[in-house]
Every structure is written in C-alpha cells, then in structure tokens.
Amino acid sequence: MDAIVSVILESGRTAIDLALYILLPILVVMLAxxxxxxxxxxxxxxxxxxxPVLGIFGLPGLGIFAMVKLLLVSFSAPVATLALMDRNGTSLRHIAATLAMVMTMSQANVVFPMVAVGLNLPVIMATSIIGGLxxxxxxxxxxxxxxGQEAATAVGPVQAPGERRATMQVLAEGGQEGMKIALASLPMLLLALCFVGALEATGAIGLISTLLAPLLGMLGLPDAAVLPIVxxxxxxxxxxxxxxLDLMNQGQISAADLNRMAGFVTNPxxxxxxxxxxxxxxxxGAIARAAVLGAIAGMLLRGVLHLLIF
Structure with missing residues (x-):
C-alpha cells in the first residue's frame, strides 16, 4: 500500500509542476x-x-487552418476545425487528408515546453510540415x-471574423482558453503518470526494455527511452x-536522444x-482508419529524417 501511495504522490507532484509551470504560461501566451x-x-x-498550393496535397483552406492551430496552440485545437468540416459538406477525401496531416505533425503543447530542454525547434517544424504534407x-x-454523392466542391475560402473586438478582450479570451487547456490536461496527465509509475513498480517496463533493447541500439537510443515511448x-x-522531462532531469536521456526520437513521438x-x-x-470517424494509415506513413518518414539529421 505504501508503494501505491508513493507512486500517486510522486505522479501528482510531477503532473502539477508540468501543468502549472510549463504548460500554463506557454499555452496562455500562444493562444492569446x-x-x-x-x-x-x-x-x-x-x-x-x-x-492553392497546399490544395495539391489534398488540403482545403480549413485544413491549413487546422495545421497552424496544431503547430502553434495544441493538439486539441484542430478538433473544432474538423467538426466544422464534418458539418459543412467538405468531401471525405479532404477531411481524411486533413486528419492524417494533423495526426502526423507535432503539437505545440509538447514542442514549445520541450524546446527549453534542447528540442530543436526549426528541425521539428520542418519535419512536421514535410511529414504532414x-x-x-x-x-x-x-x-x-x-x-459520388460527396460535395467535393464545397471547399470555400476561410472567412475572416466579421466583428472587430477590443484587443485586450481578445487577448483575455485567448489566455482563458489556454488556461482551460492546461488545467484540463492535469487529471489525464496525473492518471497517465500513475499508470507509468505502476508499470515501473511492477517491472513491466524492465521487461519491455529488454525486448526492445536491440531495436533501440540500432536507432542509437538508450534503454531509458522505452518508458517515454511506451x-x-x-x-x-x-x-x-x-x-x-523527469528522465532528463535524472540524466538518463540527453537532448540528443530527445531529438532522435522526436520524429516518432511528438504527434497526436x-x-x-x-x-x-x-x-x-x-x-x-468514418475515415479515421484511412487517416491513421496515412499518418503512420508520415510519422515513419519524420522519424527517419530525425535519425538522419541527429
């Protein structure tokens, strides 16, 4: 019982530090x-x-909007765009292409905090765009x-807001949304860290590390990389x-290791x-399976690029 309580308390401290001191300030500023x-x-x-340019890759105007929101806000930001595309008659092919792109590219709520510990921002953005397209x-x-019944031509221009509002009001609303995203991530983050702590305590991570050690060695990654990847x-x-971040603080993973595996793991x-x-x-939901297959291909391409660069 003491071991369980210890895992919960340690996970809680890590989750609160991450949500309040890393995610919160970055998301508030970026979303504002x-x-x-x-x-x-x-x-x-x-x-x-x-x-017109990105349409070559099957992306409508709203798809580009989803790309920018993912790269600069968080992984949840494009959900509203996908919902709008679902309602407004955008063709299944355009929706699928947009979803595949979103699941391949790096989300801002992971990238920007990790830039502070050595993640290479120009490279991660470049591989995101290449892999996403x-x-x-x-x-x-x-x-x-x-x-044949899909309205493939229902891909109109993105409309700008018709009403201009005070700058401070807009900044405040954006900051509040950023705060909501950061605080909403806290329960799932804590539960996930508890789950990971339980895997470590039961020795499951050690077994997985043993099985994956040869593959990690080929990729130039330490055994400690198994835990964050899983x-x-x-x-x-x-x-x-x-x-x-916890493993980097302990010295088990370096900035170079982070950049090598970033192409595979900094995506939704x-x-x-x-x-x-x-x-x-x-x-x-109807085209999610196809989009996942496309995203896997894009993720593998990004992963290889990172291994070649770093």
Whole structure:
C-alpha cells in the first residue's frame, strides 16, 4: 500500500509542476496571440493564400487552418476545425487528408515546453510540415476513394471574423482558453503518470526494455527511452513530455536522444489522440482508419529524417 501511495504522490507532484509551470504560461501566451491574429483576419488571409498550393496535397483552406492551430496552440485545437468540416459538406477525401496531416505533425503543447530542454525547434517544424504534407497526399490520392454523392466542391475560402473586438478582450479570451487547456490536461496527465509509475513498480517496463533493447541500439537510443515511448502511444503526448522531462532531469536521456526520437513521438497519433479526433463528427470517424494509415506513413518518414539529421 505504501508503494501505491508513493507512486500517486510522486505522479501528482510531477503532473502539477508540468501543468502549472510549463504548460500554463506557454499555452496562455500562444493562444492569446493566436486569438489576436485570428480576430485581425490574418489567419484567414494566410489560409486562403496558401490554399492553392497546399490544395495539391489534398488540403482545403480549413485544413491549413487546422495545421497552424496544431503547430502553434495544441493538439486539441484542430478538433473544432474538423467538426466544422464534418458539418459543412467538405468531401471525405479532404477531411481524411486533413486528419492524417494533423495526426502526423507535432503539437505545440509538447514542442514549445520541450524546446527549453534542447528540442530543436526549426528541425521539428520542418519535419512536421514535410511529414504532414506527405501523409495528407498519400491519404487523399491513395487511401480514400471519393463517394459520388460527396460535395467535393464545397471547399470555400476561410472567412475572416466579421466583428472587430477590443484587443485586450481578445487577448483575455485567448489566455482563458489556454488556461482551460492546461488545467484540463492535469487529471489525464496525473492518471497517465500513475499508470507509468505502476508499470515501473511492477517491472513491466524492465521487461519491455529488454525486448526492445536491440531495436533501440540500432536507432542509437538508450534503454531509458522505452518508458517515454511506451507512455506516448498509450497515454498521449502530454504524458510523454512529463516522463521525458523527469528522465532528463535524472540524466538518463540527453537532448540528443530527445531529438532522435522526436520524429516518432511528438504527434497526436496515439490511442487518446485518435479517439478525440474521431469523435469530432460522424464523417470524420468514418475515415479515421484511412487517416491513421496515412499518418503512420508520415510519422515513419519524420522519424527517419530525425535519425538522419541527429
């Protein structure tokens, strides 16, 4: 019983430190800025200007909007965009391409906090875009067939907000949304860290490490990398960040190790992420399987790029 209580208390301390002192300030500032740019119409302007180019990869204007929100806000930010695409008649192929892209690219709520401990921001952004466009094109052209009844032409321009509001009001609303995201992540983060602590206490991580040691050695990663990798695909990116930061503080994982595995793990392609995105709408859920396959291909491409670069 003492061991269980110890795991819970240690997980609670780690989760609170991560949510309040890393996630909260970064998400508040980033989301406030995003809200301000959106209210000025700059986000819609960028999306509409890039739409003809990125349309080659199967991405509509709203898909580009989802990309920017993922890269600059958090993994949950594109959910509203996917829900809108589900309702407004966007074709299944465009929805699938957008979903595959979103599940391949890195989410801001993991990337920006980890930049402080050595994650290479220019490289992670570059591989996100390359992998995201690759998975979108693969999904759009090969993995999803268009239904003749789909309104494929219902891909209009992104509309800028019609009402201008006070700058301070917009910043405050964005900051409040960022605070909600950070605090909402705390329960799942704590539970995920407790689960990981239980795996360590029972020796399950040691067994998995033994089985994966040859593969990790080929990739140039230490045995300690097993824990955050397993955590990511079970509990999600936020839990991965918490475990990784703890291991880096203990000196078991270096910044170089983080950058080598970042291409595989800094994305929403995990059990929790897929479930959240698939719930955005009935039509989104219908093409989730194809989008996951495209995202896996994009993730592998990103992973190889990181191994080659670092």
């Amino acid at each position: 800025l995003m809200k301000l740019l959106e209210s000025w119409g700059l986000m819609a302007w960028i999306a509409n200007r890039l739409a 690759f998975s979108a094109a693969l999904t759009y052209y090969l993995l999803v067939r268009e239904d 955590t990511k695909f079970i509990a999600g990116g936020t839990a991965f960040m918490g475990v990784t 392609l995990d059990l929790a992420g897929v479930a959240i995105f698939a719930a955005a709408g009935k039509r989104v």
